[in-house]
Amino acid sequence: MSLPSTRKTLFGGDYNPEQWPEEVRAQDYKLFDAARIDTVTLGVFAWAQTQPAPDVLDFSVLDRIVEQATAQGRSICLATGTGAQPPWLARRFPEVTRTDFEGRRHRYGQRHNSCPSSPVFRRFSAEMAGRIAERYADNPAVIAWHIGNEYGGACYCELCAAGFRDWLRARYVTLDALNSAWYTTFWSHTFHDWDEIEPPSALTEHWRGPDHTAFQGITLDYLRFMSDAMLADFLDEKAAIRRHSPDTPVTTNFMGMYRPIDYHRWAPHLDFASWDNYPPEGAHPAWSALAHDLMRGLKGGEPFWLMEQTPSTTACRDFNPLKRPGVMGLWSWQAIAHGADAALFFQMRASRGACEKYHGAVIGHSGRDDTRVFQEVARLGAELEQLGSAALGARTPARVALLFDWDSWWALEISDGPSRLVRYQQVVLGYYRALWEAGVDVDVVPVTADLTGYQVVVAPALHMLKDDLAQRLEAVARRGGSVLATYLSGRVDENDNAFLMDVPGPLGPLMGVRIDEWDARGPEFVNRVRLRAGADDANPLTVESRLLFELVIPQGAETVGVYQDDFYADTPAVTRNAFGAGHGWYVAAGLDQAGVDWVVRQVLAAHDIASRHPDLPALETTLRVAPDGTRLLFLLNHGDDPIEVPATTAGVDLLTADRFEPGRPITLAPCGVRVLREDG
Ligand code: GLA
Ligand code: ZN
Numbered sequence: 001m002s003l004p005s006t007r008k009t010l011f012g013g014d015y016n017p018e019q020w021p022e023e024v025r026a027q028d029y030k031l032f033d034a035a036r037i038d039t040v041t042l043g044v045f046a047w048a049q050t051q052p053a054p055d056v057l058d059f060s061v062l063d064r065i066v067e068q069a070t071a072q073g074r075s076i077c078l079a080t081g082t083g084a085q086p087p088w089l090a091r092r093f094p095e096v097t098r099t100d101f102e103g104r105r106h107r108y109g110q111r112h113n114s115c116p117s118s119p120v121f122r123r124f125s126a127e128m129a130g131r132i133a134e135r136y137a138d139n140p141a142v143i144a145w146h147i148g149n150e151y152g153g154a155c156y157c158e159l160c161a162a163g164f165r166d167w168l169r170a171r172y173v174t175l176d177a178l179n180s181a182w183y184t185t186f187w188s189h190t191f192h193d194w195d196e197i198e199p200p201s202a203l204t205e206h207w208r209g210p211d212h213t214a215f216q217g218i219t220l221d222y223l224r225f226m227s228d229a230m231l232a233d234f235l236d237e238k239a240a241i242r243r244h245s246p247d248t249p250v251t252t253n254f255m256g257m258y259r260p261i262d263y264h265r266w267a268p269h270l271d272f273a274s275w276d277n278y279p280p281e282g283a284h285p286a287w288s289a290l291a292h293d294l295m296r297g298l299k300g301g302e303p304f305w306l307m308e309q310t311p312s313t314t315a316c317r318d319f320n321p322l323k324r325p326g327v328m329g330l331w332s333w334q335a336i337a338h339g340a341d342a343a344l345f346f347q348m349r350a351s352r353g354a355c356e357k358y359h360g361a362v363i364g365h366s367g368r369d370d371t372r373v374f375q376e377v378a379r380l381g382a383e384l385e386q387l388g389s390a391a392l393g394a395r396t397p398a399r400v401a402l403l404f405d406w407d408s409w410w411a412l413e414i415s416d417g418p419s420r421l422v423r424y425q426q427v428v429l430g431y432y433r434a435l436w437e438a439g440v441d442v443d444v445v446p447v448t449a450d451l452t453g454y455q456v457v458v459a460p461a462l463h464m465l466k467d468d469l470a471q472r473l474e475a476v477a478r479r480g481g482s483v484l485a486t487y488l489s490g491r492v493d494e495n496d497n498a499f500l501m502d503v504p505g506p507l508g509p510l511m512g513v514r515i516d517e518w519d520a521r522g523p524e525f526v527n528r529v530r531l532r533a534g535a536d537d538a539n540p541l542t543v544e545s546r547l548l549f550e551l552v553i554p555q556g557a558e559t560v561g562v563y564q565d566d567f568y569a570d571t572p573a574v575t576r577n578a579f580g581a582g583h584g585w586y587v588a589a590g591l592d593q594a595g596v597d598w599v600v601r602q603v604l605a606a607h608d609i610a611s612r613h614p615d616l617p618a619l620e621t622t623l624r625v626a627p628d629g630t631r632l633l634f635l636l637n638h639g640d641d642p643i644e645v646p647a648t649t650a651g652v653d654l655l656t657a658d659r660f661e662p663g664r665p666i667t668l669a670p671c672g673v674r675v676l677r678e679d680g
Contacts, residue, residue, distance in 0.1 A: 002302055003272040003341060004143035004249050008388045010075065011381050012039035013345030013362070014308060017068075018049060018061050019352065024367070025065075028349060029072045031369050035362065036381030039344065040069050041077040041307070044149050045111065047128060048086035054124075059135060070141040077307075077344075078142050080129040080237050083149025084111035089124060096121040099157035101210060103203045115155045116229040117163035122236050130240030137245035145245065146307075147237045147252045150276065151230045152260050154210075154222075156201045160229065165194045167225045181495040182217035189215065211414050216496040223410050227262045235269060253307040254298075256291030257425055259413075262406035264446040267298035276308035276346070277335065281321065285620060285638040286433040288331065292338030293396075293432075293444040294404055301395050301443060305342035306335040312360030312373045320358070325372065326671025329380045330636060333673040337622040337634035341392055343384065345377075383655050387675065390654055391632060394624035398443040399609055401454040402432055405447045408463040411496050412488060415463075419520035421547050422488060422590065427461040430593060431484070434600035439612035439621045451475070455607045456482045458600070462489040462507075464496065470506035477510055478580030482603045485511060486587045487518070487550045503550070510584040512557030512577030519549040519568070528564035529573045529589060531598050543595030545573065550588035557586065560602070561595075574599060613645050619668070631678040637668035644668075651678040 012032070017025045031037075043050075043062055050062055069076050090097050090108035096118045097106045106113065114121045129147065136142050172178040175191055184190045191197055198204045200219045206212055213219040238250050249271035254263055256275050267273065275295045279288050295304045311328050313320045323331070332343040350361035362377050369378075409424040435442045435458070443454070447469050451457055457476050462485060470490070473483045490504030499505035503515040521527075527549055532540045542564065549563065552572040561574030574591075577584040583606070587599055604611070612621045618639025624632045632654070637643045644667050647660040654675040660666055666674060 001247070001249050001271040002299070003305075003393075004075075006075065006143065006341070006392065008038070009336060009340075009384050009391055010039040010305070010342035010344065011384045012037045012074070013041060013348050014044055015040040015042060015348040016045070016351070017065050017349070018046060020349065024349070025068060027367055028363065029068075031363055031367075031374070032072070032074070032348070034369055035374065035378040036385050037074070037348070037362070039075045039077060039342065040348065041079060041146055041344065042066060042069065043081045043132070044079040044146065045084050046079070046081040047084065050081065051086060051128060053088055054092060057131065066136060066139065066141075070139055074141065075143045076139070076141045077144045077146050078132065078136055079146040080125070080132050080148065080241070082114075082125040082128055082147070082237065085114050085121070089121070093118075093120040095157070095159060098153070098155040099160070101154070101156060101201050101206070103156065103201060105157065112150060112153055115157050115159055116226070116233050117155065117157070117159040119159075122233060125233060126236040126240040129237035130243060133241040133244040137248065142248060145241050145248055145250045147234050147241075147250060150253055150255055151234065152255070152258060154226045154260060156199045160226075161199050163229055164199055164222060164225050165197055167228065168197065168221065169194060171221070181497075182215055183497055184215075187214060211420075212416070213414055216411065216414055219414050220407070220410055220496050223260070224262065226260065227265060230261065231266050231269065234266070238269065251305065251307075254295060256294060259406075259409060263298055264406060264448070270299070272302065272304060273298040274305035274307035274342075277306060277331070278310065278314055281317065284429075284433060285334065286436040287429060288334060289338055289436050289620065290429060290432040290444060292335055292340065293442055296339035296396065297404070297443055297445045297449070301339075303339045303341040303393060303395075305344065306332070306340040307342070307344050308346035309335075309344075310360040311345050311362050311377055313358070315356050315359035325376070328373070328376055329383075330638065330671040330673060332380055333634065333675075334620065334636055336391055337620070337624070337636060339394075339396060339624065343380070386655055390626065390630065390675075390677065391624055392626070394626040394632060396441050396443065397623060397625055398441040399454060399607070400435060400440055400456040400458065400604075401443045401445050401449065401451060402428070402435070403447050403457065403459045403462060404428060404444050405462060405464065407466065407494070408461060411492055412461055412463040417520070418488070418518055419548055421520075421523060422461070424461055427486065427590075430596045431458050431460045431486070431600065433593065434597045436620065437597060437617050438601060438604060438614060439619070440604060440609055441623055454481065455609065456484070456603055458484045459489060460486050464492050464494065465490050465506050466494045470510070473507070474510050474579065477582035477584055480581035482583045482585060482606060483510060484585040484587070484599070484603050487548050487589060504586070507584075508555070510577065510579050511575070511586040512555050512579070512584060513572075513575050513586050513588075514553045514555050515550045515588065516553065517551045519551070519566075520547065521549070523547065527566055527589065529561045529591060529595060530564055531561040531574060531595065541594070541598055543598065544592045545589035545595065546592070547590040549573070549590075552586070552588045557584070560585075560599075563589070612648065616643055616645065619643055619645065630680060633676040633678060635666065635668060635674040635676065637670055637672045640670050642667060642669050642672075647676070649678045651676050
């Protein structure tokens with residue numbers, strides 16, 4: 001099963017009319033009409049209302065809300081409501097609350113607050129999911145089920161400890177295997193009884209927080225276990241839904257690059273992916289692009305839903321800037337350009353009280369339709385009506401893959417040494433950004449993905465190498481492709497134990513290098529790297545590198561860039577190794593963005609992967625190809641100045657009906673968007 005089938009790219013968002021008197025709702029739907037809002041997500045936090053006591057159900061409010069949305073002709077994404085537990089559940093069954101990293105058993109409060117291993121929580125939440133499905137499955141307006149909300153966090157209670165031990169028994173079967181995987185001879189940790197194993201927390205293996213552990217193997221497995229434990233909760237609810245609703249697709253809202261949950265392990269169990277886009281303050285536009293591509297990669301390139309974004313401002317940060325005029329529209333189109341078939345907001349009407357009363361909403365407290373935000377939402381609604389079904393199901397024909405791996409992320413960031421300053425997301429983002437600036441479509445895929453269709457595979461900070469990945473990367477190069485890897489790759493096996501061979505481990509033959517030493521320095525230390533385009537060293541470019549410097553001893557690779565400073569000046573920092581009909585590129589240092597850009601463009605050039613408009617860093621371009629073969633080229637201006645670019649093919653702008661011809665200029669105002677349907 002895949003996405004809900006719909007008439008057009010969906011538009012709407014989280015709607016919580018249970019917070020408001022009835023009269024307000026009629027006003028809401030008038031405004032929804034004005035903004036062409038066609039989809040509402042209902043019931044995300046409705047549990048305490050639908051089940052006021054363990055044996056009392058009261059669907060009167062939710063019934064009315066669903067009836068009204070149906071009568072108003074909206075599509076409904078209906079939530080199971082289990083992302084926040086009702087107070088009676090915690091009071092009656094204290095086991096449903098979480099125990100935190102410091103070992104404190106929480107009392108009732110907050111949301112996303114249930115112990116994933118609690119049998120009581122699992123029973124009550126699955127029952128609620130089943131009841132919702134039973135009650136509303138026959139309503140054709142319900143096009144998708146939304147389980148829970150933003151799964152995440154962690155629990156360290158006794159039930160989780162027991163669940164962890166069961167998970168470990170299933171994984172290792174014997175304590176000998178576990179002791180060997182966790183390297184427990186170190187610091188006298190040999191376990192002789194499964195019950196001796198404790199969750200890794202501030203009370204056990206950790207100091208200075210969740211990233212500082214004495215035993216990486218234990219902490220890594222707990223991260224995997226916690227992700228699986230929450231997945232089990234999701235699967236309980238999904239099974240309960242399926243008993244009543246065999247055909248309506250199920251999702252849960254992910255959070256893009258969210259470290260605690262391995263979305264690749266979850267992805268096969270979702271019918272379609274969806275996610276909430278709240279970029280960090282000041283993030284480069286490539287940050288969201290990367291997250292969109294990661295989400296698209298979860299289901300093998302199928303479109304996803306943008307389940308949430310704020311129309312204007314968040315509320316939970318220390319300061320919450322407005323999205324400047326045009327930015328909400330631009331970012332919505334960016335999601336669609338990267339594969340979204342729905343653009344939804346959090347939220348439709350602002351809460352009156354509690355911690356999100358100042359969070360942006362399509363409709364504010366005054367209920368006006370003449371605010372800037374409402375007007376921009378309405379404009380986007382009109383544009384999406386114009387787009388209609390054109391982008392539905394359209395896929396991105398990428399020739400470049402970027403590997404994203406939660407295990408490598410975890411292993412890298414819970415490691416003692418070489419550097420706490422090297423952050424996985426930053427390294428990945430640097431390489432992704434270089435591709436983004438080159439205007440190249442990228443699939444962001446798990447390490448288990450089929451790589452046979454790609455000419456270039458970029459593997460930043462691939463710290464952990466599992467299974468046959470090294471061979472599959474070699475196969476890419478052998479048939480003429482390029483593999484680009486970086487420092488701190490190929491270091492550990494699936495248990496986070498070092499390979500007993502030269503660094504970069506099983507990547508050594510492909511990269512044609514050997515690394516015996518590495519230097520990690522503070523953020524202020526710079527080692528310049530001289531990059532050269534050809535063997536004659538014509539047009540060298542000198543860039544800076546920081547944080548991590550591996551000392552490379554070539555084993556067949558040619559030197560492409562050399563360190564300029566310190567005792568390893570004149571030794572290789574970037575190399576290229578001929579392998580089969582292709583190449584393995586190795587970047588041994590934390591190059592600055594200019595350096596990463598340069599290397600990435602060398603690799604792309606070798607495959608004639610043309611940058612669409614290479615020298616316009618504010619211009620984003622992506623291509624989506626619809627199921628009928630129609631090609632949609634998206635152009636987005638993220639800069640403060642207008643952009644003019646020559647059209648590369650003939651076609652029509654779906655939003656303005658402007659014709660364009662090859663070579664003729666296309667103009668984009670700041671925040672401007674063009675959706676060009678190329679002539680077939
Ligand atoms: C998350 C949640 C929503 C809301 C928004 C606010 O994405 O899913 O319920 O709290 O954040 O930004
Ligand atoms: Zn627990």
